[in-house]
Amino acid sequence: MKEAVLPKPLRRPEAPQYPAYDTAQVAAVLARWADTSGNLLPILHDIQRALGHVPPGAVGQIARALNRSRAEVHGVITFYHDFRQAPAGRHVLKLCQAESCQAMGSRQLTAEVEALLGCRLGETTADGAVTLEPVYCLGNCACSPAAMLDGRVLGRVTRAKLERLLDAVGRG
Numbered sequence: 353m354k355e356a357v358l359p360k361p362l363r364r365p366e367a368p369q370y371p372a373y374d375t376a377q378v379a380a381v382l383a384r385w386a387d388t389s390g391n392l393l394p395i396l397h398d399i400q401r402a403l404g405h406v407p408p409g410a411v412g413q414i415a416r417a418l419n420r421s422r423a424e425v426h427g428v429i430t431f432y433h434d435f436r437q438a439p440a441g442r443h444v445l446k447l448c449q450a451e452s453c454q455a456m457g458s459r460q461l462t463a464e465v466e467a468l469l470g471c472r473l474g475e476t477t478a479d480g481a482v483t484l485e486p487v488y489c490l491g492n493c494a495c496s497p498a499a500m501l502d503g504r505v506l507g508r509v510t511r512a513k514l515e516r517l518l519d520a521v522g523r524g
């Protein structure tokens with residue numbers, strides 16, 4: 353008699369391993385906003401202020417506390433460009449990608465700055481010096497293309513101007 357060939361059991365996908373984070377700080381933020389409706393965005397902002405980013409490992413903790421799904425919390429974090437999922441570099445350079453700046457060459461500028469730093473938008477240089485991020489209008493359209501370096505809004509930026517400013521703040 354022929355032996356029945358049973359299908360191989362499905363392997364459960366391994367749970368992703370996230371870097372450790374300060375769960376107590378996240379719990380403190382969650383407690384502070386516990387009684388406020390519409391509290392997800394303020395919670396995420398407070399966590400980012402406290403930890404410098406919203407750790408991927410904290411998504412479950414936040415979702416449980418708010419009785420929401422992890423997908424919902426993750427969706428909000430990834431929808432808004434201001435939320436970081438990893439710590440930023442020592443300096444943060446934001447390049448405007450909105451219409452006015454695009455019309456004034458921000459795409460070309462972005463490509464030049466990516467080549468200068470050796471990282472793409474949304475990434476941090478290998479030495480941790482600079483995080484390069486997109487931003488969608490800095491309210492400085494009259495001086496497009498615009499950028500922001502460590503919170504300082506800049507206008508009519510060029511690759512050369514940004515290189516000088518990055519050197520001045522101690523890039524590298």
Ligand code: FES
Pocket residue numbers: 448449450451452453454488489490491492493496497498
């Ligand atoms: S579109 Fe870039 S500053 Fe407004």
